[in-house]
Amino acid sequence: MTVDPGEIVKRYLDTVASGNVDDVAALYAEDATLEDPVGGGEVHIGRTAIAGFYQAILGAQISTELLQLRTGGHEAAFLFAITINAGETKMRVEPIETMVFDSEGKITSMKAYWSPADMTML
Amino acid sequence: MTVDPGEIVKRYLDTVASGNVDDVAALYAEDATLEDPVGGGEVHIGRTAIAGFYQAILGAQISTELLQLRTGGHEAAFLFAITINAGETKMRVEPIETMVFDSEGKITSMKAYWSPADMTML
Numbered sequence: 001m002t003v004d005p006g007e008i009v010k011r012y013l014d015t016v017a018s019g020n021v022d023d024v025a026a027l028y029a030e031d032a033t034l035e036d037p038v039g040g041g042e043v044h045i046g047r048t049a050i051a052g053f054y055q056a057i058l059g060a061q062i063s064t065e066l067l068q069l070r071t072g073g074h075e076a077a078f079l080f081a082i083t084i085n086a087g088e089t090k091m092r093v094e095p096i097e098t099m100v101f102d103s104e105g106k107i108t109s110m111k112a113y114w115s116p117a118d119m120t121m122l
Numbered sequence: 123m124t125v126d127p128g129e130i131v132k133r134y135l136d137t138v139a140s141g142n143v144d145d146v147a148a149l150y151a152e153d154a155t156l157e158d159p160v161g162g163g164e165v166h167i168g169r170t171a172i173a174g175f176y177q178a179i180l181g182a183q184i185s186t187e188l189l190q191l192r193t194g195g196h197e198a199a200f201l202f203a204i205t206i207n208a209g210e211t212k213m214r215v216e217p218i219e220t221m222v223f224d225s226e227g228k229i230t231s232m233k234a235y236w237s238p239a240d241m242t243m244l
Contacts (some may be wrong), residue, residue: 027156029170038229039195068201070235077218077235079190079201083173096192098198098220098235113192113220 003105005076006069012099012107013064013080021058025051029106035111038094060086067094073099083122090122127198128191134221134229135186135202143229147173158234159217182208189216194221196223205244212244217233 008027015023025047028034034044034053044053061084068079076099083092093115102108130149137145147169150156156166156175166175182204190201198221205214217236224230 037194038197039193041195054189061136068216068218070237070240071161072159072235072237073163075160075235077160077199077220077233082239094190096190096201096218098233111196111220113197114190115194118192 003074003101005071005074005099005105007070008101008105008107009069009076009078009099011064012029012067016054016058016082017062017064019058019062021051021054024054028110029102029104029108030090032106032108032110033084036110037115038111038113041083055085060084074103076101090105091119092122093119124224125223127193127196127221127223130223130227130229131191131193131221132188132201135188138176138180138204139184139186141180141184143173143176146176148181148231149229150214151224151230154228154230154232156232158232159237160233160235164223179206181211182206196225197221199225214242214244215240 014028028045028047028050044050045068063083065081067081070077076102079096081092081094093114095112100109101105134149150169150172152169156172156238166172185205189203192199199217203214203216215236217234219234221229222231
């Protein structure tokens with residue numbers, strides 16, 4: 001299988017916006033790790049823990065927009081905007097994320113770099 | 123020592139633009155690793171190898187501009203522009219880089235995500 005990191009990143013952002021936790025978790029390898037935010041002190045290990053992480057976010061109405069994408073080998077780094085509309089609260093964050101993919105194109109590692117300072121209330 | 127990843131990133135970009143290989147290498151820990159570009163198949167290990175990597179670049183006239191910066195804990199991810207003016211040839215690249223710092227603020231890991239498609243001839 002040829003792995004196209006750019007295609008996987010776009011599918012990831014579309015799937016996050018669709019709001020289906022199982023579909024997002026299915027993009028990850030069984031033993032993947034997720035750190036969001038980097039430096040936050042918590043790394044989610046395994047697809048079940050990762051599904052739990054997205055469960056907490058994907059209750060809201062979400063849109064995503066890819067702003068910058070860099071790929072190399074089986075890895076990608078990208079800047080994107082995510083807008084989260086949870087009724088009263090609407091906010092936009094622009095994280096930089098990095099991803100590593102396995103030979104099946106599954107995400108084995110995701111790291112999201114952002115801090116509250118990068119968050120805008122809308 | 124308090125490590126301020128954002129300050130170190132700015133110092134790094136200024137030092138790269140100054141063109142002094144020893145000064146750039148001194149920002150790295152003794153046993154640091156550098157992968158540029160990610161997926162290129164080569165990882166430079168140790169400050170001496172890293173100095174050799176910059177030697178090859180810093181012969182040209184260089185300017186740098188920080189475009190986006192995200193930090194968390196002892197890590198940073200950033201988008202920047204580097205313009206390389208080597209006489210006849212002038213080009214601009216906008217990589218995304220990630221860095222990890224030790225407790226002294228030295229860079230222990232640098233990864234640069236970019237490909238020839240991100241390069242513009244000026």
